Amino acid sequence: MKRFAEKDCAITGVGMSEVSRGSAKSALELTVDACLEAIADAGLKRGEIDGIATWPGERADGSGFSPVGSAALQDALRLEVNWYAGGGEAPGQYGAVFNAIGAIAAGLCRHVLVFRTMYEATARKTAFANALIRAGERQAGPFAWYAPYHTYAAALQQALFFNLYVHKSGIRPEQVGQIAINQRRNAGLNPRAIYRTAITIEDYLASPVIATPLRLYDCDVPIDGAAAIVVSRLDGARDLRNPPIRIEAIGSSMEYRNSWTQLDALDTQAQPRVAEMMWSRTQLTTADVDIAQLYDGFSFHTLNWLENFGFCERYGAKDFIEGGKRIALDGELPVNTGGGALSAGRLHAYGAVHEACTQLWGKAGARQVAGDPKVCATSTAGGPLAGCMLLVRG
């Protein structure tokens, strides 16, 4: 079998800052907290970090979407690295991890610090967080096509995609609601989660409609916080503090229209061939997966990934999640075990990878999935953004 570069890489440490709906700390402080925790968790010293990667890089636009980039972190910690990168044009939020794999494969780095910082809770107190479009400015780029129609938020665009999915799949709101309910139940067992009080299907159905068919509880929670991981060369990972979590396979392709309005199939987004790529790089199959941390910027994304990873058939997610049993902590495929972005906070897929490692290391406390999970599928999403990884302990 051809040798794939990601198989020579492993996650060796994870870190997370405090995550809140408004922090007393600055975005850079939160980033430093998460990064130092990840370095220590890996059993490394600061001087052993020789690479930095982040997605989408610093955006000093006041939105809190990405207030800290690789340059700011490098200088803040006076890291001496062989390579660093931060940029948004990548296969989804895990683009930074894929870049780190490339740097390791190229022999540039042994231990790459990968992080993601969000400061949207504070930002939205003075400005509209995650605003893709600003009033009063002429719009250029991909969102210009939406701009005149007051489509300021990702929620409105994703509602267009989600509605087509509902139309084609026939999923009912009581079924969609199982994603939010399951994650809130998991969040109740996660001391770091933002929202921990259980919700019922009645609560879900009563939550405000943002844009049909998206309800409030289908949307992730803007937070202030940062998450970090250390991606190491596997041969340098074996003797560290944690059992290495190998990156068994990645999906990073883009074979569709790279557009938010002209995507080939809005109801599946860019995920199907990304998932195919990942499965083509491993002997493992869906039957080997113990847990799944599926992107949940909106619950619709999680539904998409259940199907696109092949855990159920196309448009079969409604039956798969019916009643919520299969995706529960004690179900056949525990999904978003820490509460996900919907309940634990929007760390934009990096909360998911942190949770994946926490579970695979058996450190998840009250929410620990039984049976010693070893394999986790995890993913990112949003329109043309899509990337995924299969993580395996040992």
Added chain:
Amino acid sequence: MRPLPELTDENHAFWTGGERGELMIAFCKDCAAAIHPPQLVCPRCLGESVTPRPVTGTGAVYTFTVNHQPWHPDMAVPFALAVVDIDGAPGVRVTAQVIDADPEAVRIGQRMEIAFEQSDDVWLPLWRPSR
């Protein structure tokens, strides 16, 4: 006021065709591909004879949403936003707000026709149910 697009060589025809009541879509003269967003090189045959021409301005709703969230204090809600498959331009979809309709009555597959609203130097396409 609606946020307006920056006009470029590529998109100028699309955003100003409404002055004549025309929905302008870019087509390749060599292979007849419809190209959207408009670009000056054909993505199919790589030919450089791409020119905008009017289409009928009708189509069918591919998907839509009814927005209930006032993203700004002065935003009137609810309103429907529709992605419409354009007749005569295979593969091209135009997203715009729906007017002259009960937002809750919009349906996937519904026939729509184009309308325009001028704002500064831009004629914004809008969708209204076909009569």
